[in-house]
Amino acid sequence: MSVADILTVLLVSVGLVFFLAGSVGLLRFPDFHSRLHALTKADNLGLGLIALGVAFQVAEPFGIVKLVLVWFLAVLAAASVAQLIARSALDRLPDGKEADKRG
Amino acid sequence: MSAAFLLDAGLCLLILAAALLAMAGRDLFGAIAFFIVYGIMIALAWVRLEAVDVALAEAAIGAGLTGVLLIGAWAMLNRLGVPEDHKPAAGWLRLVAGSASGAITIILVAAVMALPAGREGLAPMVAEELADHGVSNPVTGVLLDFRAYDTLMESIVLVVALVAVWALTPPAVWGGVPGLRQHTRPDGVLAMFGRLLPPIGLVVGVYLVWAGSSQPGGAFQAGTVLAAVWLLVVMAGIHDEPPVSSRLLRTVLVAGPALFLAIGIAGLGVGALLAYPAEYAYALILLIEFTLTFSIAATLALLVAGRVRRAP
Numbered sequence: 001m002s003v004a005d006i007l008t009v010l011l012v013s014v015g016l017v018f019f020l021a022g023s024v025g026l027l028r029f030p031d032f033h034s035r036l037h038a039l040t041k042a043d044n045l046g047l048g049l050i051a052l053g054v055a056f057q058v059a060e061p062f063g064i065v066k067l068v069l070v071w072f073l074a075v076l077a078a079a080s081v082a083q084l085i086a087r088s089a090l091d092r093l094p095d096g097k098e099a100d101k102r103g
Numbered sequence: 104m105s106a107a108f109l110l111d112a113g114l115c116l117l118i119l120a121a122a123l124l125a126m127a128g129r130d131l132f133g134a135i136a137f138f139i140v141y142g143i144m145i146a147l148a149w150v151r152l153e154a155v156d157v158a159l160a161e162a163a164i165g166a167g168l169t170g171v172l173l174i175g176a177w178a179m180l181n182r183l184g185v186p187e188d189h190k191p192a193a194g195w196l197r198l199v200a201g202s203a204s205g206a207i208t209i210i211l212v213a214a215v216m217a218l219p220a221g222r223e224g225l226a227p228m229v230a231e232e233l234a235d236h237g238v239s240n241p242v243t244g245v246l247l248d249f250r251a252y253d254t255l256m257e258s259i260v261l262v263v264a265l266v267a268v269w270a271l272t273p274p275a276v277w278g279g280v281p282g283l284r285q286h287t288r289p290d291g292v293l294a295m296f297g298r299l300l301p302p303i304g305l306v307v308g309v310y311l312v313w314a315g316s317s318q319p320g321g322a323f324q325a326g327t328v329l330a331a332v333w334l335l336v337v338m339a340g341i342h343d344e345p346p347v348s349s350r351l352l353r354t355v356l357v358a359g360p361a362l363f364l365a366i367g368i369a370g371l372g373v374g375a376l377l378a379y380p381a382e383y384a385y386a387l388i389l390l391i392e393f394t395l396t397f398s399i400a401a402t403l404a405l406l407v408a409g410r411v412r413r414a415p
Binding site: 073080 | 292293295296299300303
């Protein structure tokens with residue numbers, strides 16, 4: 001096993017722990033916004049670590065650029081969608097404090 | 104047991120579980136969610152079978168676009184106040200449906216098991232023929248050349264489906280704008296997302312169709328990415344849908360299938376319908392692929408937007 005292989009196994013494993021933590025949070029946290037928080041924040045970091053780990057196995061530089069792009073797009077989409085879902089929930093849930101109807 | 108076997112077996116179990124939950128779920132939205140999960144798992148299975156072209160198409164169209172269409176239909180039922188029917192179907196109906204599904208499964212299993220082992224199928228023949236047909240991605244070669252009529256028919260079917268959706272338009276708003284008006288805050292997250300992602304999506308879409316000539320990619324996958332960009336721009340309130348009476352829109356919709364058909368008929372000049380003259384094959388296939396991409400993108404985006412709702 002080379003150094004790159006060990007780094008890959010290590011980083012991907014830590015990334016998977018974050019995915020696991022996010023999933024546990026989704027199931028165990030008490031209210032809607034904390035569950036959303038657990039899912040979108042932990043998974044972004046987990047995906048970043050997995051992408052970094054896989055990058056050590058990619059030979060050509062363009063492959064690494066693609067991995068970074070995948071991670072960036074997933075983070076961008078997750079962050080934006082999390083905001084939209086959270087706002088939509090604020091409108092609908094009874095405990096919502098400020099109601100902004102224009103999502 | 105190797106790691107690869109464990110991965111494949113786990114994937115198979117997840118696919119079966121997702122399929123079961125999509126079918127057996129009592130609530131419609133949950134069933135749709137599991138249908139999308141099922142599509143993603145099937146895409147992973149295609150990657151494991153080294154059919155990346157099919158995986159891309161399945162993820163983009165099977166899981167993504169079909170999922171959006173189903174959620175749209177579900178939302179419309181909700182808006183109209185149609186109650187979800189939780190009563191199980193009649194016993195005889197379930198028996199017939201179950202037997203039919205079982206029979207198809209047995210036939211498929213028998214067909215797969217009957218394949219002679221250790222044969223490469225048509226792959227060597229495709230590889231041999233591909234040399235004088237311009238493109239080097241065998242899937243694109245099959246789709247655009249050897250079995251071009253399949254792809255031609257598919258692209259026409261998509262336009263016909265859109266015509267069927269448009270045919271549901273009430274006379275008062277004919278020629279108007281499809282879908283509902285989108286309301287977004289001009290400084291909100293969605294407006295920002297809708298400005299940031301489209302340039303990247305355009306590049307990815309063009310890359311996918313360009314890559315399709317030598318590696319996995321192609322018009323349908325690229326078209327779905329461009330359709331997603333189109334929908335995002337509309338949903339973010341940056342640009343509204345064009346009215347269906349627009350000549351430019353209608354030209355874009357039919358350009359791909361029409362050009363494909365025209366080049367196909369011109370092929371009669373060199374021997375057969377849908378045959379390309381060898382020295383122009385590469386250029387003609389690329390021309391068809393790029394034109395098809397934009398037609399497919401417009402068709403898919405307008406299928407999601409639905410019927411015309413607002414007067415021009």
